[in-house]
Amino acid sequence: MTATPINFQVSLSNPPTPRNLTQTIDPALDSFDGRKAIVARGVDMVFQTGSQRFQALKDINLEVNVGDIHLLMGPSGSGKTTLLSILGGILTPTAGRVNLLGQELTRMSRSKLAQFRLNHIGFIFQEFNLFPALTAIENVELALDMKGIKGRAGRSAALDLLEQVGLDHKAKSLPRDLSGGQKQRVAIARALTGNPQIIMADEPTAALDSQSGHAVITLLRKLAKEHNRTVLMVTHDPRIIDVADQVTYLEDGVLHPAP
Numbered sequence: 469m470t471a472t473p474i475n476f477q478v479s480l481s482n483p484p485t486p487r488n489l490t491q492t493i494d495p496a497l498d499s500f501d502g503r504k505a506i507v508a509r510g511v512d513m514v515f516q517t518g519s520q521r522f523q524a525l526k527d528i529n530l531e532v533n534v535g536d537i538h539l540l541m542g543p544s545g546s547g548k549t550t551l552l553s554i555l556g557g558i559l560t561p562t563a564g565r566v567n568l569l570g571q572e573l574t575r576m577s578r579s580k581l582a583q584f585r586l587n588h589i590g591f592i593f594q595e596f597n598l599f600p601a602l603t604a605i606e607n608v609e610l611a612l613d614m615k616g617i618k619g620r621a622g623r624s625a626a627l628d629l630l631e632q633v634g635l636d637h638k639a640k641s642l643p644r645d646l647s648g649g650q651k652q653r654v655a656i657a658r659a660l661t662g663n664p665q666i667i668m669a670d671e672p673t674a675a676l677d678s679q680s681g682h683a684v685i686t687l688l689r690k691l692a693k694e695h696n697r698t699v700l701m702v703t704h705d706p707r708i709i710d711v712a713d714q715v716t717y718l719e720d721g722v723l724h725p726a727p
């Protein structure tokens with residue numbers, strides 16, 4: 469399979485910066501200073517299934533700098549996806565606080581949290597999660613539509629995003645006609661709708677061959693280093709360590725220093 473060269477010539481409009489972040493600091497999180505995109509303090513997660521109680525995360529303290537690529541690594545079942553879901557505002561921790569871009573997720577109402585996620589976080593998953601009946605451009609347009617960018621503006625923005633991930637020539641292809649790497653790049657274009665400051669990815673290269681995986685890693689690195697996005701990623705992929713700024717290791721729900 470030949471991976472299409474990444475074309476990132478078209479600049480992302482209005483790239484995010486840490487601007488104004490200090491204006492929304494929660495004084496309770498004293499370490500937030502505008503350079504931290506993500507701060508977690510004392511995060512616990514306990515799953516209760518009937519009479520079974522399982523503590524998946526224990527007293528997690530974590531800081532991620534704006535513009536960094538930060539990896540969450542560790543053995544299967546160590547709590548990586550649970551932590552990513554909490555930091556992305558998908559799961560609520562049973563204890564502790566999470567602050568993203570100066571705003572405390574753990575104090576937001578459900579509707580405010582949903583809006584915050586939509587505006588500030590782009591999610592990328594291992595299995596791409598594209599709608600099979602929609603073309604590449606329609607998958608991206610749908611995400612734009614949810615963010616209020618509709619009609620002709622939506623189509624043009626979707627095409628622009630596909631161009632940025634080097635896939636404008638596949639705009640009218642259905643997911644079944646795309647390679648794994650191409651599908652993941654459509655998913656990245658979709659995650660970039662609305663210009664989110666934070667990209668959260670769960671094993672984005674796990675389903676890809678080495679060449680496609682490399683293209684996706686290059687793209688994520690460009691997003692962080694040229695466009696100041698903060699990338700938080702769960703991965704088992706050792707190649708990604710080379711481009712990471714920080715690696716956090718989890719074992720049995722507890723953070724460990726890098727080995």
Ligand SMILES: Nc1ncnc2c1ncn2[C@@H]1O[C@H](COP(=O)(O)OP(=O)(O)OP(=O)(O)O)[C@@H](O)[C@H]1O
Nearest residue numbers: 515517522524542543544545546547548549550551
């Ligand atoms: N909703 C849930 N209810 C009960 N237990 C859960 C739930 N979600 C996760 N767990 C448990 O929490 C632990 C951590 O799961 P998690 O998916 O976060 O691990 P992981 O490090 O991402 O694993 P993998 O690398 O295999 O994806 C596991 O033991 C899992 O079974």
